[in-house]
Amino acid sequence: MQYDLIIKGAEVVSASDVSRADIGIQDGVIKALGLDLGDAARTLEAEGLYALPGGIDSHVHISQPSGPGIVMADDFESATRSAVFGGNTTIMPFCLAEDDQNLREAVDDYHEKASGNCHIDVSFHLIVNKVDSQTLGQHLPALLEAGHSSFKVFMTYPGMRLSDREILDVMAVAKRHCAMVMVHAENEDAIDFLRDEAEMVGDIAPYHHATTRPVPVEREATHRAISLAEIAGVPLTIVHVSNGEALDEIRRARLRGVRVHAETCPQYLTLTAQDLDRTGFEGAKYVCSPPPRDEANQAACWAGLEQGEFELYSSDHCPFVFDSNSGKKVEGSERSFRHIPNGIPGVETRLPILFSEGVVKGRISLSQFAALTATNHAKLYGLYPAKGTLAVGSDADITLWDPAYQTTIRQSDLHHGSDYTPWEGFGITGWPITTLSRGQVIVENRQLVNKDCHGKHLARSLPGLPD
Numbered sequence: 015m016q017y018d019l020i021i022k023g024a025e026v027v028s029a030s031d032v033s034r035a036d037i038g039i040q041d042g043v044i045k046a047l048g049l050d051l052g053d054a055a056r057t058l059e060a061e062g063l064y065a066l067p068g069g070i071d072s073h074v075h076i077s078q079p080s081g082p083g084i085v086m087a088d089d090f091e092s093a094t095r096s097a098v099f100g101g102n103t104t105i106m107p108f109c110l111a112e113d114d115q116n117l118r119e120a121v122d123d124y125h126e127k128a129s130g131n132c133h134i135d136v137s138f139h140l141i142v143n144k145v146d147s148q149t150l151g152q153h154l155p156a157l158l159e160a161g162h163s164s165f166k167v168f169m170t171y172p173g174m175r176l177s178d179r180e181i182l183d184v185m186a187v188a189k190r191h192c193a194m195v196m197v198h199a200e201n202e203d204a205i206d207f208l209r210d211e212a213e214m215v216g217d218i219a220p221y222h223h224a225t226t227r228p229v230p231v232e233r234e235a236t237h238r239a240i241s242l243a244e245i246a247g248v249p250l251t252i253v254h255v256s257n258g259e260a261l262d263e264i265r266r267a268r269l270r271g272v273r274v275h276a277e278t279c280p281q282y283l284t285l286t287a288q289d290l291d292r293t294g295f296e297g298a299k300y301v302c303s304p305p306p307r308d309e310a311n312q313a314a315c316w317a318g319l320e321q322g323e324f325e326l327y328s329s330d331h332c333p334f335v336f337d338s339n340s341g342k343k344v345e346g347s348e349r350s351f352r353h354i355p356n357g358i359p360g361v362e363t364r365l366p367i368l369f370s371e372g373v374v375k376g377r378i379s380l381s382q383f384a385a386l387t388a389t390n391h392a393k394l395y396g397l398y399p400a401k402g403t404l405a406v407g408s409d410a411d412i413t414l415w416d417p418a419y420q421t422t423i424r425q426s427d428l429h430h431g432s433d434y435t436p437w438e439g440f441g442i443t444g445w446p447i448t449t450l451s452r453g454q455v456i457v458e459n460r461q462l463v464n465k466d467c468h469g470k471h472l473a474r475s476l477p478g479l480p481d
């Protein structure tokens with residue numbers, strides 16, 4: 015037999031084109047693309063389906079320390095199971111150190127948690143929330159050199175946020191090691207002020223999470239993060255951009271010649287702040303930062319995707335159980351929004367939402383879909399060309415997509431550890447049917463057929479440039 019597996023009859027999608035081809039796979043790698051490839055031990059018939067590069071979700075949070083008494087709803091097994099059902103073949107979680115750990119210990123801990131428990135491949139970003147001489151002088155440089163070539167800094171969240179000086183100091187390390195700095199851009203002092211004002215007049219419902227994090231909070235921090243990166247002389251990625259004014263800052267910076275990359279997420283394309291205003295405590299299901307905005311800002315984010323201004327579309331999967339005092343109800347449902355853990359689940363629904371709302375509705379092309387969900391993530395974070403494309407020599411990470419599959423998102427059909435989805439009842443056209451990770455069929459006809467957890471951690475090369 016020439017191949018372990020041939021996928022026959024699919025339309026093969028890349029970030030640049032779409033063509034009819036069979037895919038020959040041997041030893042987990044794509045060995046041939048073309049017609050009449052010959053013999054294989056197994057053939058998958060894929061007539062009427064798209065073969066897409068397996069999704070890469072470069073922004074997910076798994077088993078991350080989240081504060082006293084709070085537990086994330088997913089471990090590596092459940093998160094990667096949910097991810098592969100959603101057509102993903104690589105996810106990139108963040109390593110955050112516990113209070114008593116240094117960054118090196120945190121990374122070792124994450125490797126241990128992930129090892130043997132992943133259905134698909136993972137690669138860790140770092141979070142830098144302690145700026146001391148050991149972190150800057152030893153742990154961070156060593157970890158960047160060891161293939162953890164990107165890290166996130168926060169301008170918000172007490173205990174996580176860095177000062178401008180601290181951000182400059184870590185950017186200087188990124189510059190020396192050619193690493194990618196990812197920034198969560200929201201002004202914590204402004205949020206703190208607005209939170210106090212809101213609570214003073216009794217505005218404590220989940221909706222006030224959104225009113226105390228208005229657009230200027232994000233716009234100002236986006237401008238400041240970019241300015242700090244200009245001063246330090248490093249490229250940066252602004253993650254989870256939620257609105258048009260922050261995107262304007264990114265456009266202006268690019269016109270000045272700054273290398274700034276931008277990511278948006280399904281919540282900023284399909285949800286609004288009104289979702290946080292649902293009756294009772296239901297709004298807590300939508301509490302994430304930045305918060306969903308309004309329809310005008312949704313339209314601005316769609317325009318940014320259509321015009322190629324966002325290179326990345328990620329889930330920011332950050333799952334908590336709603337009906338639990340170790341989740342969204344950590345302080346019960348009567349106390350201020352300030353206590354609600356920030357984050358929503360979305361790793362499984364990311365691709366279907368963009369396909370249905372983007373490709374089916376004619377906003378983006380199939381090739382843009384591949385770039386936004388896989389190729390650009392691989393390029394920007396140093397996984398390309400092994401990951402993120404269907405090319406000879408690349409890993410056989412492939413999602414077979416049924417463009418005609420009609421469904422409605424229901425919590426009962428999903429595989430994450432949360433007890434809800436923010437998209438309950440959302441109508442979808444197009445769904446991933448079968449997903450291969452390094453040539454192994456993991457999900458077939460929407461069933462988990464391989465429970466081996468063969469996923470591994472991927473050390474990365476230096477960040478590259480999306481086209």
Ligand code: URP
Nearest residue numbers: 198302303330332356357
């Ligand atoms: O609310 C969110 N986005 N939680 C996850 C942590 C982060 O800031 O990305």
Ligand code: ZN
Nearest residue numbers: 198253254303
């Ligand atoms: Zn963030």
Ligand code: ZN
Nearest residue numbers: 073075330332
């Ligand atoms: Zn996040």
